[in-house]
Amino acid sequence: MPELELTILMPCLNEAETLAVCVAKAQAFLRRAQITGEVLIADNGSTDNSQHIAEAGGARVIDVPMRGYGAALRAGIAAARGRYVVMGDADDSYDFARLDAFLERLRAGDDLVMGNRFRGGIEAGAMPFLHRYLGNPILSWLGRLFFRTPLRDFHCGMRGFSRDSIAKLDLRTTGMEFASEMVVRATLVGLKISEVPTTLSKDGRSRPPHLRTWRDGWRHLKFLLLYSPRWLFFYPGVLLVAAGTLLSGILFFGPIRIGGIGFDIRTMLVACTCLIVGIQGICFATIARSFAEDMNLLPPSERYGRMLDACTLEFFVFGGAAIFVLGIGGLITAIVQWGEANFGPLDVSSLLRVVALSTTAITVGAQLVFAGFLAGLMSIKHS
Incomplete structure (x- = not known):
């Protein structure tokens, strides 16, 4: 016809x-x-x-x-x-x-x-x-x-x-x-x-x-x-990581006051939570973009292609493992400090800062390792 x-x-x-x-x-x-x-x-x-x-x-x-x-x-x-x-x-x-x-x-x-x-x-x-x-x-x-x-x-x-x-x-x-x-x-x-x-x-x-x-x-x-991993995962993740890193880094050295408002360990815990969630968002963005391209949902992107090429399984696993070890080291340091006081009373605020940052590092490290293996599994091609 x-x-x-x-x-x-x-x-x-x-x-x-x-x-x-x-x-x-x-x-x-x-x-x-x-x-x-x-x-x-x-x-x-x-x-x-x-x-x-x-x-x-x-x-x-x-x-x-x-x-x-x-x-x-x-x-x-x-x-x-x-x-x-x-x-x-x-x-x-x-x-x-x-x-x-x-x-x-x-x-x-x-x-x-x-x-x-x-x-x-x-x-x-x-x-x-x-x-x-x-x-x-x-x-x-x-x-x-x-x-x-x-x-x-x-x-x-x-x-x-x-x-x-x-x-x-x-x-x-x-x-x-x-x-x-x-x-x-x-x-x-x-x-x-x-x-x-x-x-x-x-x-x-x-x-x-x-x-x-x-x-x-x-x-x-x-x-x-x-259809937009950038706006769903990446941009919110970057914002949370930046805010969490900056705030927890400042508060690690002690409380601060801004305009008559005090920020201390509780705010640091919130900042650490932001950091963890932000890292998760960035990991999701990387995996989601790779999956979307493999499924022909999104066209290949040169910029994201370079990022995906750099974010190999080894990058995630070895980088995450290093952060995880640093967190374990910080936690051990906190326990040693407590032991030096015969496991008695301590400056709770100071100890909590070390513990908060250490447990955050452990969590982030584990996230990266798991995300690396998940990305590796999803990258296995089939004919």
Whole structure:
């Protein structure tokens, strides 16, 4: 079958109330723009006659047994016959009769063209208050921060893309976080991404939407964090290590006062805890980055490649063992000091400083040794 220029793809789960008008608008656009294309419905198990409605309107329907927004779209992209795909929800919130800007950018060579509802206009009541002023802005800001993408509307459901470019991304999620995965993976591999204004209308359904604010918001946030070991593990780890090392190093020599507030052994214990947690975070970042590259979740990075090459099993094990031995030495020193006093009363504050730093060194050393062996185990290749 010859390749078409455009597939207009709609995921569908019981959209009988609005599907006919969405298909009609999409067909009208294809006729008006004189495009060789198709309307494709990825049906996710509808029980309300949606499939028959779509076929009656001239759309092609595929059945997607696996439930989930992402599962439906993945199947739809795989089945699309168009060189380009424009996807959008089948609830009549997006205008399929006005896809000109998407197609223009795709023809110009962009790989992914995102709609921007904040630039195009949001009808009153079309987007819940929390989504419009809290969820979407915060998640979009995190997406720009974590992945350096310029997009202002990270989660717009109306978007167009080159079918082949997106198919090569090997997208894997099956739920609402699929929208984030597409943008993140496209950004990471350097696809050409642009943004065009699009409108959002109040959907025409009488039932509640499939989207669940807190559940799906958490799924998007979780995905962004999992795909950024730097922000999830490395940066917090470095911050905790720096703060813990500085504070415990100062307090090891005695209490200090800042602005009338005293800091002593209890603060030092907190600083030691920060140091331990921070080291753990950095270890997790190293292992997570290596694992993500091996699983083709993140593209290779020259900078992180050099770091991963340096962080060998021997580096972790021998470095950790040395720190562990230093900690044991400090603990023995504390016991000797106690023994010199016939295991009687001591300057408790002074002794606790040595014990705190020594036990921290023992814990950090053990962490590094275990992390080294875990990284070594995960680096074993299989054919």
